[in-house]
Amino acid sequence: MQVQLERGQLRPGEVVRGRVQLDAEGARTELSVLWETQGKGTTDLGVIHHRELGTGEHPFEVALPRLPLTYVGTLIKVRWLVRLRRIATIGDDQVVDAEFEVAW
Amino acid sequence: MSVRHNPFSAARFAPGALPWLGAAGELDALADAAFQRGARHQILGPHGSGKSTLLAHLARVARRRGLEGRVVRGGRAEAGAVLRSLRADVVLLDEGEALGVGLRPFLALAAFAGTPLIVSVHRDVGLPTLLRCEASLDVAASIVTRLLGQAPDAGIVAARLDRHRGNLREVLFDFYDDVERAARMHRPG
Numbered sequence: 001m002q003v004q005l006e007r008g009q010l011r012p013g014e015v016v017r018g019r020v021q022l023d024a025e026g027a028r029t030e031l032s033v034l035w036e037t038q039g040k041g042t043t044d045l046g047v048i049h050h051r052e053l054g055t056g057e058h059p060f061e062v063a064l065p066r067l068p069l070t071y072v073g074t075l076i077k078v079r080w081l082v083r084l085r086r087i088a089t090i091g092d093d094q095v096v097d098a099e100f101e102v103a104w
Numbered sequence: 105m106s107v108r109h110n111p112f113s114a115a116r117f118a119p120g121a122l123p124w125l126g127a128a129g130e131l132d133a134l135a136d137a138a139f140q141r142g143a144r145h146q147i148l149g150p151h152g153s154g155k156s157t158l159l160a161h162l163a164r165v166a167r168r169r170g171l172e173g174r175v176v177r178g179g180r181a182e183a184g185a186v187l188r189s190l191r192a193d194v195v196l197l198d199e200g201e202a203l204g205v206g207l208r209p210f211l212a213l214a215a216f217a218g219t220p221l222i223v224s225v226h227r228d229v230g231l232p233t234l235l236r237c238e239a240s241l242d243v244a245a246s247i248v249t250r251l252l253g254q255a256p257d258a259g260i261v262a263a264r265l266d267r268h269r270g271n272l273r274e275v276l277f278d279f280y281d282d283v284e285r286a287a288r289m290h291r292p293g
Contacts, residue, residue: 038110038113038114038115039113040113040114042114043115072107072108074106077108077109077113
């Protein structure tokens with residue numbers, strides 16, 4: 001299970017493009033493009049794109065909103081991610097993140 | 105300058121984010137007792153002692169057994185959602201005291217409905233205690249090691265656990281501050 005991004009640095013409103021490779025048969029896998037906050041407080045999350053994928057190679061392109069921008073502060077950080085989640089029937093889901101930066 | 109990824113961000117140790125560090129088979133044994141029809145239990149412990157984490161893991165055990173385990177937070181869920189949770193196979197009520205005067209009627213309703221209920225509380229509310237949570241030094245050091253990627257000074261963990269009266273969440277936030285402070289000190293120029 002892999003995610004490859006065409007570019008790791010984007011401007012607000014641009015399109016994030018990439019390719020996903022899924023090799024496990026039968027497992028339910030979700031692709032999401034999202035931002036999340038990290039820090040000492042409760043995590044906030046915004047999912048701007050979400051879909052389920054089957055086995056094989058899948059190109060994707062998703063238009064980004066203008067906000068929020070990537071931010072790295074002491075108390076809070078905002079991260080943009082392409083996330084693959086393989087839903088486990090037993091045990092924990094498997095998650096692969098590819099991070100990219102959204103900034104002017 | 106701040107670090108891009110602080111390993112002690114709250115999300116890294118949110119309920120269910122870390123594996124359960126109890127004895128092998130402990131979760132299943134707790135679930136066996138708690139998931140019986142009509143069973144009502146409390147999980148007792150101070151802030152940051154692992155009550156919400158245990159509830160999250162029990163919800164996962166429920167899912168693994170093909171049951172719907174509904175976690176509701178007494179302080180955040182609206183009243184309708186709390187009541188509707190009784191339709192699930194197992195109700196896991198976090199922050200039970202936050203329901204205030206609504207807690208007693210809710211416990212009575214759960215008994216009437218027969219829905220297995222596990223409620224996390226800081227003080228005894230008169231239900232059988234499923235587990236008394238306490239953040240031990242071993243567990244604290246193990247979690248810090250897992251997040252940091254290396255073993256911390258056990259003396260520092262012990263001192264912080266003592267200073268925060270067993271509140272592991274606050275201990276981990278002290279380490280969060282350490283990471284940020286170190287990043288500022290190593291700022292180029």
